[in-house]
Amino acid sequence: MFEVRVHGRGGQGVVTAAEMLSVAAFEEGRHAQAFPSFGSERTGAPVVAFCRIADKEIRLREPIMQPDAVIIQDPTLLHQINVFAGLKPGGYVLLNSRHSFEKLGLAELVKAGQAERFCTLPATELGLKHVGRPIPNVPLLAGFAALSGTIKLESVILAINEKFSGKVAEGNIAAATEAYQLVKASMKELANA
Amino acid sequence: MLKQTEGSKAVAEAVALCRPEVICAYPISPQTHIVEALGEMVKAGELTPCEFINVESEFAAMSVAIGSSAAGARSYTATASQGLLFMAEAVYNASGLGLPIVMTVANRAIGAPINIWNDHSDSLSQRDSGWMQLFAETNQEALDLHIQAFRLAEELSLPVMVCMDGFILTHAFERVDMPSQEQVDAYLPPFVPRQVLDPAEPVSIGAMVGPEAFMEVKYLAHAKQMQALELIPKLASEFKQQFGRDSGGLVRTYRTEGADTIIIAMGSVLGTIKDTVDEMRDAGHKIGVLGIISYRPFPLQQVKEALVGCKRFVVLEKSLAVGMGGILATDVRMAVTGTGLKGFTAIAGLGGRPIPKASLHKLFLEAEKEALPPVSFVDLEWDAVNKQLAREKTTRRSGPAAENIMHDMGIVSAKFG
Numbered sequence: 001m002f003e004v005r006v007h008g009r010g011g012q013g014v015v016t017a018a019e020m021l022s023v024a025a026f027e028e029g030r031h032a033q034a035f036p037s038f039g040s041e042r043t044g045a046p047v048v049a050f051c052r053i054a055d056k057e058i059r060l061r062e063p064i065m066q067p068d069a070v071i072i073q074d075p076t077l078l079h080q081i082n083v084f085a086g087l088k089p090g091g092y093v094l095l096n097s098r099h100s101f102e103k104l105g106l107a108e109l110v111k112a113g114q115a116e117r118f119c120t121l122p123a124t125e126l127g128l129k130h131v132g133r134p135i136p137n138v139p140l141l142a143g144f145a146a147l148s149g150t151i152k153l154e155s156v157i158l159a160i161n162e163k164f165s166g167k168v169a170e171g172n173i174a175a176a177t178e179a180y181q182l183v184k185a186s187m188k189e190l191a192n193a
Numbered sequence: 194m195l196k197q198t199e200g201s202k203a204v205a206e207a208v209a210l211c212r213p214e215v216i217c218a219y220p221i222s223p224q225t226h227i228v229e230a231l232g233e234m235v236k237a238g239e240l241t242p243c244e245f246i247n248v249e250s251e252f253a254a255m256s257v258a259i260g261s262s263a264a265g266a267r268s269y270t271a272t273a274s275q276g277l278l279f280m281a282e283a284v285y286n287a288s289g290l291g292l293p294i295v296m297t298v299a300n301r302a303i304g305a306p307i308n309i310w311n312d313h314s315d316s317l318s319q320r321d322s323g324w325m326q327l328f329a330e331t332n333q334e335a336l337d338l339h340i341q342a343f344r345l346a347e348e349l350s351l352p353v354m355v356c357m358d359g360f361i362l363t364h365a366f367e368r369v370d371m372p373s374q375e376q377v378d379a380y381l382p383p384f385v386p387r388q389v390l391d392p393a394e395p396v397s398i399g400a401m402v403g404p405e406a407f408m409e410v411k412y413l414a415h416a417k418q419m420q421a422l423e424l425i426p427k428l429a430s431e432f433k434q435q436f437g438r439d440s441g442g443l444v445r446t447y448r449t450e451g452a453d454t455i456i457i458a459m460g461s462v463l464g465t466i467k468d469t470v471d472e473m474r475d476a477g478h479k480i481g482v483l484g485i486i487s488y489r490p491f492p493l494q495q496v497k498e499a500l501v502g503c504k505r506f507v508v509l510e511k512s513l514a515v516g517m518g519g520i521l522a523t524d525v526r527m528a529v530t531g532t533g534l535k536g537f538t539a540i541a542g543l544g545g546r547p548i549p550k551a552s553l554h555k556l557f558l559e560a561e562k563e564a565l566p567p568v569s570f571v572d573l574e575w576d577a578v579n580k581q582l583a584r585e586k587t588t589r590r591s592g593p594a595a596e597n598i599m600h601d602m603g604i605v606s607a608k609f610g
Contacts, residue, residue, distance in 0.1 A: 019199070022366045026197035034366040059331075059464030061361055062549040
């Protein structure tokens with residue numbers, strides 16, 4: 001079982017991200033369970049959502065305490081809560097930022113893990129560019145597909161088409177595609193370094 | 194058709210497939226997405242003929258359901274928590290009048306302290322209301338139970354609550370197999386009421402009944418629930434024939450062959466319990482699970498039969514009878530009267546407290562050793578409790594318990610994120 005925790009703030013589509021991730025996994029014939037950290041969602045407040053992916057029925061109903069991956073939709077959360085709490089050794093970290101982990105003062109964190117499983121992505125900028133809104137969730141999902149290989153970009157696009165239609169869907173697909181390529185490029189760069 | 198969707202949405206679709214003619218709901222908290230989705234379907238003309246009535250309170254929601262059901266319409270509503278309490282008088286009336294309303298209860302805690310999260314306090318508070326109560330383990334079962342519930346209710350002319358864990362199931366996206374309209378139509382015939390307000394054949398529904406006949410009417414309600422003990426398994430077996438899967442029934446056992454210890458529970462926590470039991474079975478422990486689907490009527494005989502071969506059992510419940518202990522546990526103990534079986538009650542998950550596998554593992558190991566007190570509280574913060582108890586002993590004006598406990602635990606406000 002692969003467990004993902006998504007951190008963000010109310011209004012950034014955190015819960016939607018986990019739900020779409022589960023839809024993408026479902027489209028690949030896998031079992032998936034997405035759920036929010038239950039509570040009253042308020043704009044700007046820290047929000048957590050979870051997604052489990054497995055090849056058999058998922059019966060477990062506890063919150064994800066030791067994730068295989070964390071997706072952080074808002075870098076300002078780094079100063080507020082421990083978004084890396086319980087992250088499994090060798091786990092994946094995808095962070096919404098224009099800056100590198102080193103620049104954000106997280107070099108030690110990368111050193112403690114597997115560097116090729118850490119990536120930053122300017123997801124807010126991609127959302128603005130392609131959808132006209134600073135919502136980073138879809139670009140991050142596509143970035144996560146590139147980084148972890150857990151789901152395919154095509155499945156993310158299927159999930160986008162299930163959730164959105166018309167221009168919004170087109171914009172999100174463009175944002176997702178660019179995000180996927182950016183992460184793949186930075187992974188290649190790291191491998192060649 | 195297989196689809197990945199939210200529990201509430203899945204239930205809304207299943208309810209729509211049951212062709213309800215009146216849906217009434219009070220649309221603010223603690224309401225779920227279920228009636229929201231149904232409201233959209235009615236407005237879009239996808240669910241017809243059906244009237245969606247936006248009422249002014251939960252009391253009105255049940256009152257409208259009583260009226261529409263008495264007029265011969267298949268009637269549905271949903272609520273939770275405080276909303277269920279607010280409709281309580283009408284809840285008793287619906288069953289007392291023998292009206293086959295189906296209601297989803299998205300199980301949540303009851304305040305005070307104010308809390309919006311999951312436990313079973315709400316529907317269990319209506320234990321003696323005369324409604325049947327079926328508990329779903331998964332979203333698949335939740336949607337399946339609604340289809341069965343209309344048949345059960347209408348056959349016996351008694352209302353049914355389908356109980357599903359609030360948030361844990363209602364807000365979870367998972368895979369469900371959504372039946373087709375043809376399948377549901379083949380299973381659930383149109384509503385033929387046993388009593389109906391009809392100007393052509395006038396009857397009175399809800400007249401005063403004095404001491405000379407009240408007990409007889411109440412006894413009949415009990416007799417009908419006893420009939421449900423036979424009907425529920427029959428409906429589950431017909432459901433399996435039509436839809437090809439096991440859903441519903443009275444109880445469900447899991448790995449109880451040769452089990453010395455059996456864990457009993459209701460609702461979605463059964464999933465976490467089964468995962469824990471699998472790990473313990475792999476390590477050689479003789480442990481199994483008994484899930485209770487029908488809480489009312491309570492299947493005393495089936496519970497006894499499932500437990501009779503074990504040495505001890507633990508009732509893990511998301512409810513607390515203050516001043517007594519377990520609510521479900523009391524019924525289970527009644528079922529095993531005379532067997533000499535050792536039973537333990539474990540209260541867990543109140544107000545949305547997570548029930549992790551690690552805590553269950555610890556609890557079950559202690560149960561195996563029979564090292565548990567008769568009533569225990571899973572993951573209770575004893576330090577905070579004892580501090581407040583000590584404060585109350587030494588200080589007359591000890592202050593509000595909830596505020597003190599939060600302060601002692603260093604909690605600034607209820608945590609949402």
